[in-house]
Amino acid sequence: MQLTKAMLNQRADQVYDVLVVGGGAAGLSAGIYLQRYLLSTLIVDKGKARSFWMQELHNYLGLPPDTPGREVLKQGKAHYLDLDGDYLNAYVEEVIDEGETFAVRVRLGRQNPTYRTFRSRYLIAASGIIDHLPQLANMQNVFDYAGHNLHVCLICDGYEMRDQRAGVFGSSPGSLEVAFPLGWFTPHITLFTNGDFEVDQERRDRFSDAGYRLIEQPIKQFLGENHVMSGVELADGTIVELDTGLISMGSKYHADYLKGIELEYNGGNLVTDPMNRTSHPRIFAVGDLKVGMNQVAIAAADGAQAATQIWRDIRRAEGTRRPAAIAA
Amino acid sequence: MQLTKAMLNQRADQVYDVLVVGGGAAGLSAGIYLQRYLLSTLIVDKGKARSFWMQELHNYLGLPPDTPGREVLKQGKAHYLDLDGDYLNAYVEEVIDEGETFAVRVRLGRQNPTYRTFRSRYLIAASGIIDHLPQLANMQNVFDYAGHNLHVCLICDGYEMRDQRAGVFGSSPGSLEVAFPLGWFTPHITLFTNGDFEVDQERRDRFSDAGYRLIEQPIKQFLGENHVMSGVELADGTIVELDTGLISMGSKYHADYLKGIELEYNGGNLVTDPMNRTSHPRIFAVGDLKVGMNQVAIAAADGAQAATQIWRDIRRAEGTRRPAAIAA
Numbered sequence: 001m002q003l004t005k006a007m008l009n010q011r012a013d014q015v016y017d018v019l020v021v022g023g024g025a026a027g028l029s030a031g032i033y034l035q036r037y038l039l040s041t042l043i044v045d046k047g048k049a050r051s052f053w054m055q056e057l058h059n060y061l062g063l064p065p066d067t068p069g070r071e072v073l074k075q076g077k078a079h080y081l082d083l084d085g086d087y088l089n090a091y092v093e094e095v096i097d098e099g100e101t102f103a104v105r106v107r108l109g110r111q112n113p114t115y116r117t118f119r120s121r122y123l124i125a126a127s128g129i130i131d132h133l134p135q136l137a138n139m140q141n142v143f144d145y146a147g148h149n150l151h152v153c154l155i156c157d158g159y160e161m162r163d164q165r166a167g168v169f170g171s172s173p174g175s176l177e178v179a180f181p182l183g184w185f186t187p188h189i190t191l192f193t194n195g196d197f198e199v200d201q202e203r204r205d206r207f208s209d210a211g212y213r214l215i216e217q218p219i220k221q222f223l224g225e226n227h228v229m230s231g232v233e234l235a236d237g238t239i240v241e242l243d244t245g246l247i248s249m250g251s252k253y254h255a256d257y258l259k260g261i262e263l264e265y266n267g268g269n270l271v272t273d274p275m276n277r278t279s280h281p282r283i284f285a286v287g288d289l290k291v292g293m294n295q296v297a298i299a300a301a302d303g304a305q306a307a308t309q310i311w312r313d314i315r316r317a318e319g320t321r322r323p324a325a326i327a328a
Numbered sequence: 329m330q331l332t333k334a335m336l337n338q339r340a341d342q343v344y345d346v347l348v349v350g351g352g353a354a355g356l357s358a359g360i361y362l363q364r365y366l367l368s369t370l371i372v373d374k375g376k377a378r379s380f381w382m383q384e385l386h387n388y389l390g391l392p393p394d395t396p397g398r399e400v401l402k403q404g405k406a407h408y409l410d411l412d413g414d415y416l417n418a419y420v421e422e423v424i425d426e427g428e429t430f431a432v433r434v435r436l437g438r439q440n441p442t443y444r445t446f447r448s449r450y451l452i453a454a455s456g457i458i459d460h461l462p463q464l465a466n467m468q469n470v471f472d473y474a475g476h477n478l479h480v481c482l483i484c485d486g487y488e489m490r491d492q493r494a495g496v497f498g499s500s501p502g503s504l505e506v507a508f509p510l511g512w513f514t515p516h517i518t519l520f521t522n523g524d525f526e527v528d529q530e531r532r533d534r535f536s537d538a539g540y541r542l543i544e545q546p547i548k549q550f551l552g553e554n555h556v557m558s559g560v561e562l563a564d565g566t567i568v569e570l571d572t573g574l575i576s577m578g579s580k581y582h583a584d585y586l587k588g589i590e591l592e593y594n595g596g597n598l599v600t601d602p603m604n605r606t607s608h609p610r611i612f613a614v615g616d617l618k619v620g621m622n623q624v625a626i627a628a629a630d631g632a633q634a635a636t637q638i639w640r641d642i643r644r645a646e647g648t649r650r651p652a653a654i655a656a
Contacts (some may be wrong), residue, residue: 029389029625036387036487038513040466059364061357062391062400062627065407072390079393083487155636159364159411184643185366274602274620292602293636297357300389301629308483315512 001081003042003088005108008116011086015060016042017309019104021092021257025051026287027126028076029303031189035083039312042086042118044106050128050288051296055147055227059156060296072296079263090116092257095123102282104257121282122310125270126303127254128288141222142247150222150245153180155293157246158185166241167192169219169230173199175248179212182246187211190240192232194219215240253289266291275309278301284310329409331370331416333436336444339414344370346638347432347448349420349585353379353624354615355454357631363411363641370414370446372434378616379624380530383475384557387484387650389626400624407416411644418444420585423451430610432585445470453598455582456616467549473557478550478573482506483621485574486513491569495520495560497547501527503576507540509575518568520560522547541566581617593640594619603637606632612638616642 016063016230018034020027024044032039051057054069062073081087090106093115101119102182108114142150142243151157158181165188170176173187175205176191183189191207193199195218208226231241253268263278264271270278278285286302288294331339336552337544346362348355351373360478362369379385382397391400409415418434421443430451435441479485486509493516498504504519504527512519519535521527525534535542546563559569581596591606592599597620598606598613606613614630 025389032387032389038490059360059632060390060394061353061404061407061624061631062388063403065410067390076389077390079389120557151600159366162366181643184639270649293633295629295632296626297632298629301623301626303389304387304623304625305621309387311512315509 001084001086003086005114008108011042011118012116014040015101016040016086016118016120017220017314018042018122018124018307019044019102019118020124020126021095021104022046022126022128022254022287023073023077023087024126024128024287024299025072025076026128026299026303027072027124028080028128029300030078030124030284030286030307031080031087031303032083033304033307034310035080035085037307039307039314040086042088042120043080044088044090044092044104044118045126046091047089050294051299053147054154054156054296057156057296058160069296076198092127095261097261097280097282121314123283124303124306124310125255125258125278125283125285125289126287126299127257129251129294130254132144141224144227145222145224145245146247149243150227150229150247152247153294154181154246154250155295158182161185161244161246164188165241166190167240167242167245168248169194169245170197170248170266173196173203176203176207178246178248179207180210183210183212189213190215190242192219195235228255255289258283274305276306277309331410331414333442333535334428339370339446340444342368342447343429343645344368344414344446344448345642346370346450346452347372347430347446348452348454348634349423349432350374350454350456350582350615351401351405351415352454352456352615352627353400353404353630354456354617354627355452356401356408357628358454358612358614358635359408359413359415359631360404360411361632361635362638363408363413365635366416367635367639367642370416370448371408372416372418372420372432372446374419374455375417379627380626381480382473382484385484385624386488397624406422420455423585423589425589425608425610449642451611452631452634453583453586453606453611453613453617454615454627455585457579457622458582459614469552472555473550473552473573474575476555476557477571478557478575480575480577481622482509482574483623486510489513489574492516493569494518495568495570495573496576497522497573498576500525501531504531504535505536506574506576508538510600511538516545517541518543518570520547521551583617586611602633604634605637 017039020043023043051069056066058065090108094105096103104118162185168191189212191214193216220233224230272290276284284306287299345367348371349372375572379397384394386393417437422433424431432446490513517540519542548561552558595598600618604612612634613629
């Protein structure tokens with residue numbers, strides 16, 4: 001059930017089979033499988049999964065291609081709650097490995113926060129990515145268009161950009177390299193630095209050879225209406241017309257709460273085995289946090305695999321019969 | 329588009345980027361991603377994917393838990409066709425590796441069949457499993473209940489069977505071992521051999537120790553109404569009341585068409601890398617055919633991964649810009 005503050009004392013002594021950090025596609029899919037394996041589960045979610053921002057999910061099997069990402073999450077959460085899973089809106093601050101269990105310290109509320117500790121035998125890290133638009137956030141209107149025709153995922157939305165005049169908004173020289181795979185879909189590409197960084201001559205030459213225009217002055221604002229971006233106005237008043245855009249932003253893997261536990265990483269991603277177990281035997285990582293593609297379909301599968309492996313572990317440890325009294 | 333016989337001559341000289349064998353969850357997901365990568369795709373489907381038989385899909389993120397499997401396939405096929413993918417109802421007989429391309433020989437129609445050969449650069453084997461109920465097919469009524477409360481997948485439907493009187497219908501002594509993980513969900517288990525095979529003493533003892541009843545005489549028929557199985561009538565007229573059942577049937581991986589190509593297998597499953605590439609660089613395997621769990625969510629993710637890797641391969645080979653004229 002959706003836990004309220006009033007209920008938390010009832011959960012104080014419970015040891016969940018699994019605590020899932022993150023209620024996005026990966027965490028919810030894991031929760032659905034776990035509850036169906038009769039394992040007690042708590043999902044702790046800070047709100048605003050990355051897929052929440054997807055205005056239209058175009059490539060998920062079984063749903064019409066204009067389904068908003070938040071609809072998938074809403075359906076998944078209802079599904080999970082129907083299976084009697086516990087769900088708490090809170091922020092996971094720290095995980096301490098106690099040997100047989102994890103102690104998971106969470107913060108509730110933003111102003112006058114309170115703190116609680118929950119315990120579980122297994123942990124699934126499904127906390128994904130926090131996107132940040134450090135420079136673009138200073139531009140007016142960017143949030144009017146992000147997720148509409150101002151995209152954030154080439155794999156997802158390259159198709160939507162085909163043969164269109166596309167702006168690439170980068171946060172570093174390297175982030176502009178996405179122009180090359182975008183070039184598969186459209187040759188009409190303009191790169192914007194927003195005046196935030198320098199582009200070296202070697203990159204400049206490659207962009208030029210590919211026919212991509214590079215604009216290095218600050219952007220004053222995005223133009224458009226009804227969530228349809230139609231271009232940008234530069235600092236000097238020049239207007240650049242565009243049909244679509246791709247924000248190649250900075251991302252931060254959200255796994256600070258694991259910093260006290262030694263785990264194998266590849267860059268910011270957790271390394272996992274084919275069932276999504278990390279280098280720690282009782283910690284699994286699913287979705288964007290682990291090595292691999294960042295896609296809703298893959299997150300959903302990751303959750304299913306992690307849940308199934310945890311079920312196998314617990315079943316083998318306990319013998320064949322789950323005791324009738326399932327906590328929660 | 330859905331190809332008709334009249335259109336086949338138009339496709340005779342085409343080399344598809346990818347031919348997908350099988351239009352189940354894995355094949356359709358691959359097709360959706362491939363078309364969105366502007367790759368020309370042909371799905372060849374023999375009909376009746378395993379998920380077609382699922383009366384209710386209880387664990388797929390984003391869909392209500394009573395969605396029939398065939399609805400997912402219907403939605404996925406419409407999605408794929410909207411993206412201009414080609415789809416053909418036919419049976420793939422043989423794949424020949426021509427070096428740069430595959431020649432894929434298909435049979436159209438059952439009576440007075442005709443044969444055609446299609447060509448593609450890549451192949452995705454998404455042809456899954458053919459279930460067979462050799463002994464049970466002789467029992468009356470089995471098809472009235474299969475997929476309703478007579479289940480075929482413990483991972484999917486163990487939850488539905490919790491605390492119920494469950495029959496396990498096996499096709500071999502080993503197939504009855506599924507009783508042990510089923511025991512996680514319910515202690516009320518009766519095993520049926522249908523008189524088709526002997527059970528050795530060691531297994532007999534283990535079943536007995538777990539409290540499972542073993543019935544070795546032939547089953548005359550399944551009982552019930554409105555797709556709700558309520559028990560079985562044995563050959564001697566005895567009635568065994570049941571609330572649910574699990575068919576632990578034989579399965580055959582459907583990959584005969586690949587027999588002319590050397591590939592690495594693990595049992596009947598194709599071995600793949602994390603992006604689902606087989607030991608052949610231009611053949612991918614997705615869904616039930618590959619090593620791993622047989623789940624719709626995983627099949628959908630497999631398709632996304634295979635499609636993405638093929639896109640990367642082709643993009644790197646061709647340079648950044650897909651030629652404007654996409655065949656098909």
